[in-house]
Amino acid sequence: KQEVTQIPAALSVPEGENLVLNCSFTDSAIYNLQWFRQDPGKGLTSLLLIQSSQREQTSGRLNASLDKSSGRSTLYIAASQPGDSATYLCAVSPASGGSYIPTFGRGTSLIVHP
Amino acid sequence: DAGVIQSPRHEVTEMGQEVTLRCKPISGHDYLFWYRQTMMRGLELLIYFNNNVPIDDSGMPEDRFSAKMPNASFSTLKIQPSEPRDSAVYFCASRRGQGYGYTFGSGTRLTVV
16 A cells, blocks of 8 residues: 655745755556645645656746655755745556555645744 | 636635536547546546547546536536535546647646535
């Protein structure tokens, strides 16, 4: 059974710092990995989707990398801003089973203070 | 595109009452998922549909929970009777085909008193 771990569980940084959020998974046979952002009391907003054949995806100040062999993905946030404060979750979809139903991590709660 | 639309946004009900949550997926998405989120357990998959057919309901906690998808643009999750431990945020998500990313709705925050 796939297990997805996100470390750290919580992070508080001053504005302007470059950040790395980690997502590790136990089964490297994945189809894709998706990063989400969740604001308090809100739903999940998709940030980046990385297919298993890709090494990274970029969107603005966000860059997500994928290393299947080591079972790891990182979300890099450049020049963090208070508006980046949210919980970040990763979801890993398996390559087998046919339905690609993902396993979610518990998330990293990020606070960027001015 | 209006995204995945859920209603109501908030629901407060008394123990024993029936609760119905509603979801409209994105047009053209053939997968629909119901999740429950709590602080203790995180995100839990309750059930998912493909082309309106329930595929896996193994995550439905008890027989008190039921879900339907009568057509491609509408799904319901019903709890009858509701209990305080059902209090959580319930999310609906949809996906276009296998292997594509998910789009989540804004969720329904359910409080059972």
